[in-house]
Amino acid sequence: MADVTIQHVAKAAGVSPSTVSNLLNGRAHLMLPETRQRVEQAIEELGYQPNRSARNLRTGRTRTIGLVVPSVGNPFWGTFARYVESAALAEGYNVLLCNSERDPNREQRYIEELWSDGIRGLVLCSSLPSLDHVSALMKRGLQMVAFDRTAQIGDPDTLVSISIDNTVGSELATTHLTGLGHQRLAFVSGALGSVNRKDRFRGFAAALERAGLPSEGTLWPGAAEQRFGDVESAELGRQAARELLSADEPPTGIVAINDMCALGVCRGVRDAGLEVAKDVSVVGFDDIVLADLYDPPLTTVRQPMQDMAAMAISELKARVEDSGTSHGRSLLLRPELIVRESTAPPRADR
């Protein structure tokens, strides 16, 4: 119960707290080897762990960065969180992981809590188009990397954006379908609230245009007003597929906003008594682990997650440690189309 403090260690080793502190902070050369050994032994025997609150208070620094994701219930974010954590650990940082559940209030509350915990570096995976709710803290010195969100006009000056080029990714996916000969395509998504969702639709429309196809009416209207979380997006895809496939001239190719949604679409295709690939081609986005395990394995657009996580951490580390007048920048990585078995040429009779 009674915590072991640096004083207890000092007394046990017969030195002053300062000496213990010196040892703890890499100044072991300031003492005799035998003193050092006595102190180390005392630390060991008492099981002393420095009180981090006191240390943070005193030094003003923290070896912790914050990570805010929409939901770890989504394997995409879960996987990303692991990469970020590994990258941070390798740089000597800890990660504090928070779930915003795509709720702006919760997101803001978490960020303020991280700030008051002394955290000055943050990786934010926000669904929100505007960053107004954090710009005040950024002015005070919060360093931030926005992930999976391309830079916007009104963004804070020092913001770093790391993202794939969503427009290109979506074009890649869509062009794959048009290249296979599909003429009637649909885009399935929840409300296009976030920047990258808009970009993905833009890429989809651009690819259609390039193939000489109309883009009107290709956006599934079912979710326009709804707010689907990540877990529910599969259910949304299922519903969308059922509705789309019961139309007079159903689409033969469907581009989904992400893999969870695409898996739902595949399920909906089956619900409608059809077969994925043979009757309807489906493309996802993200390349989550399950994309390759699904039946049929999902054609999808892969994000280089590990690289992106490493970049996020190294940007943050540099900024938190230097705190020079580092300006914002934007890193757009190229996505990669992974062709598996959920896409095929359209059937001749459809």
Next chain:
Amino acid sequence: MADVTIQHVAKAAGVSPSTVSNLLNGRAHLMLPETRQRVEQAIEELGYQPNRSARNLRTGRTRTIGLVVPSVGNPFWGTFARYVESAALAEGYNVLLCNSERDPNREQRYIEELWSDGIRGLVLCSSLPSLDHVSALMKRGLQMVAFDRTAQIGDPDTLVSISIDNTVGSELATTHLTGLGHQRLAFVSGALGSVNRKDRFRGFAAALERAGLPSEGTLWPGAAEQRFGDVESAELGRQAARELLSADEPPTGIVAINDMCALGVCRGVRDAGLEVAKDVSVVGFDDIVLADLYDPPLTTVRQPMQDMAAMAISELKARVEDSGTSHGRSLLLRPELIVRESTAPPRADR
């Protein structure tokens, strides 16, 4: 950059820091309404956020609990983390989420870091059979709930264990298969290192015995020495299915250690040119979101996650706040078999 402290607020409002502190700590009745308003306005205008390190240092309390999971890359843990977080938030607590990656050193390191952050309540989802590495901290007052791990002989006195009855769950799954008429069953798992994996195999064997079937040779030997992480367990299932189904007398029913593994098994079944349910029945464990989305939807054993998360938090809260001489206990919840379409009677000709 320059942080706003309670002193700045006090000066701006023309009061002492004590008065600001009183307002902050729910003692607003100690001041005039007009004073209160002045202070509130100053807080608002300066954007003051109390420094949590200082507060923790001073009070010795923390409104944060720790959550250590094997890997948020696994949707099972991701989902659980969300439930824990929601339950904690509802009780006024924050959650600090850590990934052990099933690495004992990393797990211990995280727990010690949580302790030195002033955290005194922890939900541990450990894969390790022994809790020796945390018992020292528990003696000093760390309150801990072990999740998904049944109580063991050598456990610390104050430990709370919350788990489903894994043996019963596995019996439920296996009896479902024998009830359908399956005679040749296999159990697919990575190394049976953890308590609950052993229990699940025990339940599997017990069900076989009850059905008058031999249990020798039913444990897939492929992973005995390997250490598979959660993400890789799907790959393991795939490999297991391929190997098992190429035998002379292949099993007609497979019980997998968890859903990710079961999904891998399904994929392996297809790799072998067979069909899930029709040729080989597959049962999983956990009922992750994807179980219902898979094709075919997976028959699996469901854990009442939300209830378990709420119980974990309320136990922890009571213990952290009272810190009376609360003794350990063990809560075993009953799992539920969810029958979907990955199981069917064996084919007559096999």
Next chain:
DNA sequence: TTCGTTCACTGTAACGTTGCAGTGACAGTA
């Protein structure tokens, strides 16, 4: 008038750590 009480606020001493500015002992130099 004097005493006591209430009220609205403030002063102060911690909490555990850090890192600079000492301090005294001792050795080496002039």
Next chain:
DNA sequence: TACTGTCACTGCAACGTTACAGTGAACGAA
């Protein structure tokens, strides 16, 4: 012998907050 330097260590003040004890003004009662 006196001075200078190095060495090994220590004293002290601060970081921002909290909560208890304390203060002085205003008012009511005897």
